[in-house]
Each structure stands twice: as structure tokens, then as C-alpha cells.
Amino acid sequence: MDWFAEHRSTLSKAIDACNHRYAWTAYAESPSSKIHGKEPPIQGKANFERMLNRDFPLTMPGEVGRIGEEVSPYTREPLGISYPRVDVETLYQAMAAGKEQWAETSVNTRFGVCLEILHRCSQQLFENAHATMHTSGQSFIMAFAGSGANALDRGLEALAYAYKAVQDIPPTASWQRRFGSGPEIQLEKEYKLMPVGVAAVICCATFPLWNGYPALMASLATGNPVVMKAHPNATLPVAMLVRTCREVLAEAGFDPNLVTLAADTRSEPVAKTLLEHQDTAIVDFTGSPAFGSWIERHCSQLQVYTETAGCNSVVIESTDNLSAMATAIAQSLCQASAQMCTSVQNIHIPAAGIMAQGRQISFDEVAGAIVEAVNQLLEKPEQAAFLCGALVNDDIPDTISRLRSEGNKAGRILRDSAPYAHPQFSHARTATPLILEVSQQQKSLYSQELFGPISFIIKGQDSDDCLMAASSDAADYGAITSHVYSTDEAFILRAQQSFNRSGASLACNLINMPINFAAAYSDFHVTGLNPAGNACLTDLAFVCRRFRVVQNKVMKA
Amino acid sequence: MDWFAEHRSTLSKAIDACNHRYAWTAYAESPSSKIHGKEPPIQGKANFERMLNRDFPLTMPGEVGRIGEEVSPYTREPLGISYPRVDVETLYQAMAAGKEQWAETSVNTRFGVCLEILHRCSQQLFENAHATMHTSGQSFIMAFAGSGANALDRGLEALAYAYKAVQDIPPTASWQRRFGSGPEIQLEKEYKLMPVGVAAVICCATFPLWNGYPALMASLATGNPVVMKAHPNATLPVAMLVRTCREVLAEAGFDPNLVTLAADTRSEPVAKTLLEHQDTAIVDFTGSPAFGSWIERHCSQLQVYTETAGCNSVVIESTDNLSAMATAIAQSLCQASAQMCTSVQNIHIPAAGIMAQGRQISFDEVAGAIVEAVNQLLEKPEQAAFLCGALVNDDIPDTISRLRSEGNKAGRILRDSAPYAHPQFSHARTATPLILEVSQQQKSLYSQELFGPISFIIKGQDSDDCLMAASSDAADYGAITSHVYSTDEAFILRAQQSFNRSGASLACNLINMPINFAAAYSDFHVTGLNPAGNACLTDLAFVCRRFRVVQNKVMKA
Known part of the structure; x- marks a missing residue:
């Protein structure tokens, strides 16, 4: 032996x-x-x-x-x-x-x-x-x-x-x-x-x-x-x-x-x-x-x-593939009902919208594409079950109920959450993503991890304002993953510098894959440089x- | 450039x-x-x-x-x-x-x-x-x-x-x-x-x-x-x-x-x-x-x-070269007036003495050999100056005075301390080693570092009793260096195990060299496993x- x-x-x-x-x-x-x-x-x-x-x-x-x-x-x-x-x-x-x-x-x-x-x-x-x-x-x-x-x-x-x-x-x-x-x-x-x-x-x-x-x-x-x-x-x-x-x-x-x-x-x-x-x-x-x-x-x-844990973010500056980007983000909001340490919570979009495939689209269109991508991913109950699973405890539905009941104080509901019917387990504790639109002034809402399928679409003045907000939140409140979508190499470079200086790693333009994925032997998981962990x-x-x-x-x- | x-x-x-x-x-x-x-x-x-x-x-x-x-x-x-x-x-x-x-x-x-x-x-x-x-x-x-x-x-x-x-x-x-x-x-x-x-x-x-x-x-x-x-x-x-x-x-x-x-x-x-x-x-x-x-x-x-710092010790079980061993230990007591982190302080000798070059010699003979070796090393003022240098501050002469004034309460004086005349600097703050004989019952005297040229010859029941006392002190009060002298391979092995389990390194039978020496690139200096340091x-x-x-x-x- x-x-x-x-x-x-x-x-x-x-x-x-x-x-x-x-x-x-x-x-x-x-x-x-x-x-x-x-x-x-x-x-x-x-x-x-x-x-x-x-x-x-x-x-x-x-x-x-x-x-x-x-x-x-x-x-x-x-x-x-x-x-x-x-x-x-x-x-x-x-x-x-x-x-x-x-x-x-x-x-x-x-x-x-x-x-x-x-x-x-x-x-x-x-x-x-x-x-x-x-x-x-x-x-x-x-x-x-x-x-x-x-x-x-x-x-x-x-x-x-x-x-x-x-x-x-x-x-x-x-x-x-x-x-x-x-x-x-x-x-x-x-x-x-x-x-x-x-x-x-x-x-x-x-x-x-x-x-x-x-x-x-x-x-x-x-x-x-x-x-x-x-x-x-x-x-x-x-x-x-x-x-x-x-x-x-x-x-x-x-x-x-x-x-x-x-x-x-x-x-x-x-x-x-x-x-x-x-x-x-x-x-x-x-x-x-x-x-x-x-x-x-x-x-x-x-x-x-x-x-x-921290408040993982996405900064959207521009994209050459709006639907793939929206799907990638949507998948992060759904996967394991966002109970992963790598789940995205805070999505920063410039107020004036972004360039997508060469044309300017509005803030609402970008947000709408993400909401729509979530809806599509969850259309079939088998797929929803496969993707979302169940909620670990009752705290999560309680948080969702609280946010829904707070009305606009908790942000404008872009996508409402509801249980989905699990095809195998009729009593499963489930919830689809709640997506709220907020401004940067509502930071107290999103500057901590809200565990479960709760996310915020945060309106910034412009893309650099979005970047500044997201990267400083990473430094102040922690982040395990951070994402940026941009076709502008100069912006990507600024984003990398900005997140890196905040002690955060950055993933750029990830599509066609589960963006929550952290690869053993390749990804240094947790930097130890921000409040989301010391090691x-x-x-x-x-x-x-x-x-x-x-x-x-x-x-x- | x-x-x-x-x-x-x-x-x-x-x-x-x-x-x-x-x-x-x-x-x-x-x-x-x-x-x-x-x-x-x-x-x-x-x-x-x-x-x-x-x-x-x-x-x-x-x-x-x-x-x-x-x-x-x-x-x-x-x-x-x-x-x-x-x-x-x-x-x-x-x-x-x-x-x-x-x-x-x-x-x-x-x-x-x-x-x-x-x-x-x-x-x-x-x-x-x-x-x-x-x-x-x-x-x-x-x-x-x-x-x-x-x-x-x-x-x-x-x-x-x-x-x-x-x-x-x-x-x-x-x-x-x-x-x-x-x-x-x-x-x-x-x-x-x-x-x-x-x-x-x-x-x-x-x-x-x-x-x-x-x-x-x-x-x-x-x-x-x-x-x-x-x-x-x-x-x-x-x-x-x-x-x-x-x-x-x-x-x-x-x-x-x-x-x-x-x-x-x-x-x-x-x-x-x-x-x-x-x-x-x-x-x-x-x-x-x-x-x-x-x-x-x-x-x-x-x-x-x-x-x-800790209380660095020597355990003497036996030797095939009494005078070289005594000189090696004496040098540690003198070198830099024992103001080094590797200086020996506590010398454990069995009450019945030890085997030295094939004959049994008494506790007093072993202690005497060390005292004599110190005296020889310091005979010439140039050599004393070379070896001892000066005392960093007045706390050290104060401690020496206190111990001398306490009489047998602080142990029997085997070698008294006195200033030596520095050949170049007539006002140099100097002191030769004070060596006190104590029993293990007087542990409170020696279970901390007494900074400077102060050492204790500690009478143990037998060599294993000496080993036990020295190694448990290393665990309890810290040690940066520890020494054993023995011609018995089984005893050396026991000593290594005992000190190592106390989180201390051990040097065995070092002679003809400054035993305080810690070699960069070779000696792991400080273990981090006992109170003498965490790194x-x-x-x-x-x-x-x-x-x-x-x-x-x-x-x-």
C-alpha cells in the first residue's frame, strides 16, 4: 500500500x-x-x-x-x-x-x-x-x-x-x-x-x-x-x-x-x-x-x-455582443440562486447607456436585456431547477419580501422575484432573481452582500463614474469577483488598474461560460487585499x- | 545601470x-x-x-x-x-x-x-x-x-x-x-x-x-x-x-x-x-x-x-574533550558579553558529574572547567576586549550587582563578575561573566533571559533530569539556541527529540568554533514554535x- x-x-x-x-x-x-x-x-x-x-x-x-x-x-x-x-x-x-x-x-x-x-x-x-x-x-x-x-x-x-x-x-x-x-x-x-x-x-x-x-x-x-x-x-x-x-x-x-x-x-x-x-x-x-x-x-x-463575502460587481462600458453579455450576467444572477461567493450582485451601467455593436443603446435597454436574459434562462422549470437550485434558508425569502415591501425606498423593481415550481420537489424553497434599479446615492442598499438572488442595477453618471463606484466599493466592502464589459482597451486597462489598486481581481468580457467559475490551479481565489477575506x-x-x-x-x- | x-x-x-x-x-x-x-x-x-x-x-x-x-x-x-x-x-x-x-x-x-x-x-x-x-x-x-x-x-x-x-x-x-x-x-x-x-x-x-x-x-x-x-x-x-x-x-x-x-x-x-x-x-x-x-x-x-529572547541552555551529559567543551561554552558566556540572542545562559549538569574522556568527573569539576575556561579566555585584556566588548546599558551592571548582593538566594557564586580594563577605552562599561550555581528549585532565577554576562550552572539529578528541565524550559520560556554535549548517541537522540518537541533546535557537541554562530543560508534562525519568537x-x-x-x-x- x-x-x-x-x-x-x-x-x-x-x-x-x-x-x-x-x-x-x-x-x-x-x-x-x-x-x-x-x-x-x-x-x-x-x-x-x-x-x-x-x-x-x-x-x-x-x-x-x-x-x-x-x-x-x-x-x-x-x-x-x-x-x-x-x-x-x-x-x-x-x-x-x-x-x-x-x-x-x-x-x-x-x-x-x-x-x-x-x-x-x-x-x-x-x-x-x-x-x-x-x-x-x-x-x-x-x-x-x-x-x-x-x-x-x-x-x-x-x-x-x-x-x-x-x-x-x-x-x-x-x-x-x-x-x-x-x-x-x-x-x-x-x-x-x-x-x-x-x-x-x-x-x-x-x-x-x-x-x-x-x-x-x-x-x-x-x-x-x-x-x-x-x-x-x-x-x-x-x-x-x-x-x-x-x-x-x-x-x-x-x-x-x-x-x-x-x-x-x-x-x-x-x-x-x-x-x-x-x-x-x-x-x-x-x-x-x-x-x-x-x-x-x-x-x-x-x-x-x-x-x-463582498459585493461583487459588474461594470458595463460597452459590448460587441449585448445578448451574450446579458446572458452571462443573467446566469451569474441565477446560478445557485446567487448563493455563491462569486455571484454578481451590483451591476453598474452609465445613465446615458452604452455602445453595443456600434450603436448607442439606453440604460433601460441594457437593464432590460439582462432582465430578459434572466427570464429566458428560467423559462423552463427544468432549466430553472438546474440553474437555481433551492435557497439554503428562510433568511433569503425574508430579505426578498422586505425589499419588495419597501417599494421605491429599496429601488425600482426591474424584475420581481417569485418562487419557481421545482419539477421534482414540490416543496422546494425557491426564488427567481429580484433585480432592483438604484442610484449611487442608495449605496447603503447594496454596499454589503445581500445573500441570495438579489441584485442591483446601479445608474452611474458615466462609465468612469461606474468604474470608480464599483472599484472603491471593492476596497471598502470587499469583492471576490469583479467584472467589466468593454470594447475599449483603454477603459479595460483603467478598470484593471482601478480594481487591482482596490485589491480586487478583474474578469473582462466573459461570455459563453459561467462567469462565477473559479478555476483551481489557475485562478487565485480571494486576494486577501480587501474585506472579503484575508487569505x-x-x-x-x-x-x-x-x-x-x-x-x-x-x-x- | x-x-x-x-x-x-x-x-x-x-x-x-x-x-x-x-x-x-x-x-x-x-x-x-x-x-x-x-x-x-x-x-x-x-x-x-x-x-x-x-x-x-x-x-x-x-x-x-x-x-x-x-x-x-x-x-x-x-x-x-x-x-x-x-x-x-x-x-x-x-x-x-x-x-x-x-x-x-x-x-x-x-x-x-x-x-x-x-x-x-x-x-x-x-x-x-x-x-x-x-x-x-x-x-x-x-x-x-x-x-x-x-x-x-x-x-x-x-x-x-x-x-x-x-x-x-x-x-x-x-x-x-x-x-x-x-x-x-x-x-x-x-x-x-x-x-x-x-x-x-x-x-x-x-x-x-x-x-x-x-x-x-x-x-x-x-x-x-x-x-x-x-x-x-x-x-x-x-x-x-x-x-x-x-x-x-x-x-x-x-x-x-x-x-x-x-x-x-x-x-x-x-x-x-x-x-x-x-x-x-x-x-x-x-x-x-x-x-x-x-x-x-x-x-x-x-x-x-x-x-x-528565551533562556538558551546547555545540557552536559558526557564529553570526550572536556577542555574544548568548556572553552566552547565559556566563549558563549563571554562573546559580546552574552548580549547575543544565541548566548548560552543555563548550563545543566548532573549532580553526580559526567564521564569525560573515559573517567567520571564530579559536578564541581565540570563547573570548574567552565569557570577556568572563562578565566583563560579573559586573561589578556586585548582578548577580553576582542571577545566581550562593552555593555549596552547600565541595566546589566545593575542586574549583576543585584544578584551579587542577594548572596546564596541568587545561587552560589562560582565566578564573580567584575569590570575588565579595556585597553583602548578606559571608561568602557564592561563586566566579565557572573556564573552562579543553582538548583532546579531555583528556577524562578533562570527561567527568563537575564540580559548580559550572567549564567547559571544548574544541578540536575541525572542527565535525563537535566534534559527534561532544559527542554521544558525551552517550551515554556523560549530558546533560540540549545546545546547538548554527549558521547552517547542514544542520549543525543533523546535530546534531539525532547528539544524538537519543545519547538527548539539543538546543536550537539560543538567545539573549536563560536557556538553562538548562526549561519545564514544554513541555519533556520528562530523556530517560531516557542516563546522566543513567532517567525x-x-x-x-x-x-x-x-x-x-x-x-x-x-x-x-
Whole structure:
């Protein structure tokens, strides 16, 4: 059982892809049975269904009962799955037991275990997709790809960077010199990689493993025990991952408690207890800006890696393909009901309109094209279901209702939101995009993330005014993705400079593809330079502090 | 003027040395006129003397007067040099002016400037040595080598790591794929390195530039403006460096205010004002554990890199060369009057003594050998001056007096301390090592750094008891270096494990060399795993968060 040898070429390809940042994936993104065969999709669904309404097959040290409050956004019924509730102190004692063995094993053995974990996860993407659907509300395809294959790629990408970082430290060195007129001194030096402590990974409700895989991989591969803190409504995908980790660790002769699950409930959250534990050294957080910035401010004793949220924007200056542009933007407003960290919220259009295919069209025409593109995308319920999925919780319909009831105070409704009828799940919690027209003076409405399918078309004086507003919002309120559409190269250059100076990345003229897509091995996801997060997934900085070096030097006689 | 091309081979050699960690130096460590010629030493001294009793030729934006309170530990007279006192807000405004130009220039141009700065510093090591002597109290040779050539090597080492880190990001990539049945998508991606903000470098009194060079290089090379906060009694070496940086920046067409000096006084310290400024993003700190840990706890908004102090120890289990071992330890007690971060303080010896060259010798004999070795090293005043230099401030003689006056409460005096007569400077503030014998029950005496030539010989039950005490102290109170002497390979292995688990590095059986020596490109200086500091000088983790990546992706038509 040499997992490192078995998966070595995958790791090598991932490192090469990171170094050159071309398009590559290690995991099949499509759930098509043409790729996987007929059986796995059926088996995956059956496996998921077998997990419902019972204890999840996972026990934890320090278990003090079972909890579980997941409710499917599709069926609106409890999943009925219970997870261990843990006493944190006992859990941490158990996590400490195996840490020396793990720290002292060879780099290749550790990476072999991590690669095998990813491999086994790739073999259960169908169950993971159903688990993700019925917790986060994602559509099946999004749950299979975005929360499955694409997220696994980010895990492998983190491993690739971790491997580069640890390989940067030679295991030994010979050192010779004289001091003054003294004898030739020869020292044999050994450099040992040391873990820094327990890594707490706080996962979010909508993309439970998007940051979960890379954070887990980065910390575990560099020798640290990991506790996965799942969101109370999206515990199942995390629990499945933890179970897989523990199986692989145990098979390899390591203590399975090197990876544990901390499940909790809304009324008794456990995250702060983990963060305050003296053994915790690292926290990876995905979730609300409020808790994220609390962690950034208050956890100075920890390494803190956050991805939160901002108000992602589009600036429209001109286009040579109005309908393709409108469709690309519309798709972002619909995809996963805009519950993605890369979803667009704020669309800036000059008051006088734009040049489109060589003719001047009005503000209203541009806005209308986007509204129309949304309508077209959602015309067929199958397509709407495929694209939008369901809403993760009731906060989103509540926000939509509030905005609708506020009338013009919340902007002029360009497109109203309504539930759509899901073809499979008649009780699904759904909503189509609400699109509001506002002015820049109504900034308080749109200068934060309004989670879910809510977007603003913001009228600016001219295109540079739109650019200024959007890029300064990125600096002030955060942005994970920003877009510009323009046929004017000079404007594109100004836009790049302006967003880049705001600590934001920019995508230009993206059409004919899901513009929310962030490519592992190619896109540096989150810049760490604006309020939407302090860390990038993934780069050397994401991994190289998760271990330290101690050295032993011995004088040769 | 292509400084990068000019110095490229030096950078390449430094990178190779880091990767393989053999002995190498880019800068001549010896001040011998055989290497440098007759003129430079004379010229250097004259240059230093010309700086005395006048305004240091440096003005700063926001200058609101001149300050300067340096007093030579050798002459006990004020240096009489004045430096700008600055209004921090005005200074920061000026630092912001040139930051975009600096951030947007090419990597090689930036590194060329940094390499040229190091090169020019290497041309003024004689003046730097005199400046360091008369501020920190180091002997001329230590000031030339340890605070000169060796410190410059650490600066170059930081540049080498910074170069590896920035080279890890490709400047561009081409990315192609299809989404479903859509057309082939081609994105051209550009990855831009972005600085994170102003870097504040807080230098200490005894080795002003040991951390100063690497911190400056790591931050400046990655695009950040740097403000150097000198210690009030060791401002001159820092001011000379700042002047050189500004000259080189200006010659290259950059704003000299990218590197500034913040001088202050004991009564009106400026460090916290710098740390609290909203533009500050990084702090590199060398100095007291008290302020260092304050920064670690309170500056959660900053990247914090600290090197403070611990209680460095020696564990003596056995030796096959008693006199060489005693001399090596004695040299550490004397060198720079034990004002180095690598100086040994706590010497653990088993109560029953040790095996030395095949015969059992008593605890008192081992302790006596160390005391005798100190006496021998200091027999001749020239040698004492060469080795010990002077004491940086009056706190050290005060501590020595206090311990001597406490009698047996502070331990049994094995070797008393007294001033030695400096052959050149009759008023030099000097003290030879005070060596106290204590038991492990007197831990409160030795479980912190007592700065200066004060050491403890600590009686343990047996060698494993000594090891346990020393290694757990490293974990609890910090250690930058730890030593063991043993002829028993099994004991050495236990010692390595024990210290390594305490987050400490270990040196074994070092003789015939200055055991305080930390080699750039080879020794990972400070582990970051114990209270003596949270960062290593230097590794990828020291550099790779000092910049971030923003990306621009453009769809190809």
C-alpha cells in the first residue's frame, strides 16, 4: 500500500498546473453516466438515502449525545441524521494522542494519505452531491461539480502548494568552514518539519467543502490534526469527508482522531470554544463577514485564514455582443440562486447607456436585456431547477419580501422575484432573481452582500463614474469577483488598474461560460487585499506557515 | 545601470545556498586589511568620526525637530548626532506617494535596487562597525562580522527567499476549456504581485541590523514601503542604512521615501504610533519579550514577525574533550558579553558529574572547567576586549550587582563578575561573566533571559533530569539556541527529540568554533514554535505573505 507512489503522478500534474496555471482537472466534473457508468449514479443516490433518518456512522471521542438539525431545502423535511455532540476538551485530548506519530512520519507517507483521501472522496461524488443538495440547496449538477469535483481540485491544489513548500526545506545538509585560524569545522545538519497545532476548519452552509478540502489538506499534509466544524445545516458532506479521512488514516496505521468532526446546533454553537482552546493554532473560516472579521480581530494567537463575502460587481462600458453579455450576467444572477461567493450582485451601467455593436443603446435597454436574459434562462422549470437550485434558508425569502415591501425606498423593481415550481420537489424553497434599479446615492442598499438572488442595477453618471463606484466599493466592502464589459482597451486597462489598486481581481468580457467559475490551479481565489477575506485559496502563503522547521546540528568528530 | 544583471549571480548563489544550506557568504567577514586594503579601515573610522557631534545628513518628510540620545558604551560620552524627529502622519503621507510606482515596476528592477542596497552596505562595513561598536557596545570584530557581513548575509538570504516566492507566481497564463457543449473558451490571465502596505521594522539596541536587513529586504523587495524604527541608543547604524536605501532608490528613479527612518527617544517612543497607523500592514520586531508578546497579542490587524529572547541552555551529559567543551561554552558566556540572542545562559549538569574522556568527573569539576575556561579566555585584556566588548546599558551592571548582593538566594557564586580594563577605552562599561550555581528549585532565577554576562550552572539529578528541565524550559520560556554535549548517541537522540518537541533546535557537541554562530543560508534562525519568537529568519513563510496576487483575466475574442 504505497499511496504516494500510486497518486504521485496526479500530484506532479497538479504542481505543474499550479506553476503554469493552465486549465486542468484531476476529477471528472460531469455526473454523466457516459463517464461513470450506469451504476454509480444509482448507487450514490441509494447510499445517500440510506443515511437518512439514522445515526450517521461516526463516533467521536468525548461524545456526549447526538445532534442533528439539518432540513432539506428541497423537501423541507428534516434529514433525521444524527451526529456526535462532543465535549471539546476530551476531543482535543484524543486529537493529541496521534499527533507525534503523524508529525514524525515521512512527508511522502503523509502526502500519500492525503492523496488517498481525495481519491476516495472522488469515488463518492454522487452521494456527496445528494448530501450537498439536501443541505446547501444546490442543484444536483452544481453539487456534483462545484461542491464536488471542483472543490476536490482545490484540495489537490492545496496539497500541491503544501508539497512545494515542504520540498523547499532540504532534509539534511553538510556544512564546513573554518573560523579564523581554527580547524575545519564540519557540521551535519538535519531539518525537521514540525506541525504548529490543531487546525480548526469552519465550514459554511452553502459550499461546505469548497474551503473545507483545501484547508484540511493544507493542515493535515503539514502534520497538524484537524477538527472540522460543520455548519448545523450542512453537516452531512463534512461528516462524510471526516469518515473517509478516518478510514484512510486508520488503514495506514495512524490514529483516526487526527481528523475529527465538531458538529453543533444553532442554539449551542461550538466554534468559539474551538478557537479559544490552547491547542488550536490555525483557523480556516468560510462564512459571514461578521464572524469572519470577529475572528480576524480577536484570534491574534492563531493563524487566521478567512474567506467571507463582498459585493461583487459588474461594470458595463460597452459590448460587441449585448445578448451574450446579458446572458452571462443573467446566469451569474441565477446560478445557485446567487448563493455563491462569486455571484454578481451590483451591476453598474452609465445613465446615458452604452455602445453595443456600434450603436448607442439606453440604460433601460441594457437593464432590460439582462432582465430578459434572466427570464429566458428560467423559462423552463427544468432549466430553472438546474440553474437555481433551492435557497439554503428562510433568511433569503425574508430579505426578498422586505425589499419588495419597501417599494421605491429599496429601488425600482426591474424584475420581481417569485418562487419557481421545482419539477421534482414540490416543496422546494425557491426564488427567481429580484433585480432592483438604484442610484449611487442608495449605496447603503447594496454596499454589503445581500445573500441570495438579489441584485442591483446601479445608474452611474458615466462609465468612469461606474468604474470608480464599483472599484472603491471593492476596497471598502470587499469583492471576490469583479467584472467589466468593454470594447475599449483603454477603459479595460483603467478598470484593471482601478480594481487591482482596490485589491480586487478583474474578469473582462466573459461570455459563453459561467462567469462565477473559479478555476483551481489557475485562478487565485480571494486576494486577501480587501474585506472579503484575508487569505488566498491557494498559494504558498496559504500553506507555508502551517509547519515550522527545527534543526539538529551535530559536529562531526 | 542594470543592477539586477550586475548582482544576479550573487542572488543565484544565495538561492542555491538556501536550497542546499552549505556554508557560504557573499560578504567578507574579516576586517583584515589583507582583504580590504589599507585605506578602507582608516577611511571607515574617519567617516564614523566625521558623523559625530552633528546633524546626521538625513532629512525626513514631516520633520519636526532633531533628536539623538546615543551614548557610547566605550567612551560613555554622547555621540552628539541628531536625527529627524517626525510627525508620523506626514511621514506616512510621503511614504504613500511613491508606492504605486514601486509596486508596478518589474520584479527584477525591485530586486536590483535591493541587491544594490546590500552591495553598498557591504562597502561601508567599516563605518558600520564603528557605529555599531559605539551604540550597541559590540567589539570591533563582532560589529564588523556579526552586525556587518553576517547580518548582510541574512538580508541577502531574505532576498533569496523573496525571489523564490515571487518567482512562484507566473506573470501570465493561457487557459482554455469548454463548458458543456459551449464553444472553446480562451482566457488570457495576468497575475500581478501587490504589496500589502507599510512595513514597520523595529530594531533592537544590541544587534540593530541583524533582523533589520532581512526584514527590510523581505518587505521592500515585495513592493512595500518600509519605515525603520531604530532603538534610541542604536540609531546610527539604522540611519546609515536608511540613507543608503534612499540614495539607491533615488538613483533608480524611485521615491526615496519608500524607506524612512523613525527615530525616537526613551521618553517619547514612537513604535506604537507606527503599529496603530492604518497604513501599516507588517511589523518585524526584535527586542524584549515583553513588547514582543504585546505586539503578538494586540496587533491582530498586522502581519507580525518577532524575534525576542528565551533562556538558551546547555545540557552536559558526557564529553570526550572536556577542555574544548568548556572553552566552547565559556566563549558563549563571554562573546559580546552574552548580549547575543544565541548566548548560552543555563548550563545543566548532573549532580553526580559526567564521564569525560573515559573517567567520571564530579559536578564541581565540570563547573570548574567552565569557570577556568572563562578565566583563560579573559586573561589578556586585548582578548577580553576582542571577545566581550562593552555593555549596552547600565541595566546589566545593575542586574549583576543585584544578584551579587542577594548572596546564596541568587545561587552560589562560582565566578564573580567584575569590570575588565579595556585597553583602548578606559571608561568602557564592561563586566566579565557572573556564573552562579543553582538548583532546579531555583528556577524562578533562570527561567527568563537575564540580559548580559550572567549564567547559571544548574544541578540536575541525572542527565535525563537535566534534559527534561532544559527542554521544558525551552517550551515554556523560549530558546533560540540549545546545546547538548554527549558521547552517547542514544542520549543525543533523546535530546534531539525532547528539544524538537519543545519547538527548539539543538546543536550537539560543538567545539573549536563560536557556538553562538548562526549561519545564514544554513541555519533556520528562530523556530517560531516557542516563546522566543513567532517567525523564522528566513524561510518562505517569512516572505510569502508580504505580497498578494491580483489577477486580470480577459476573454480572447
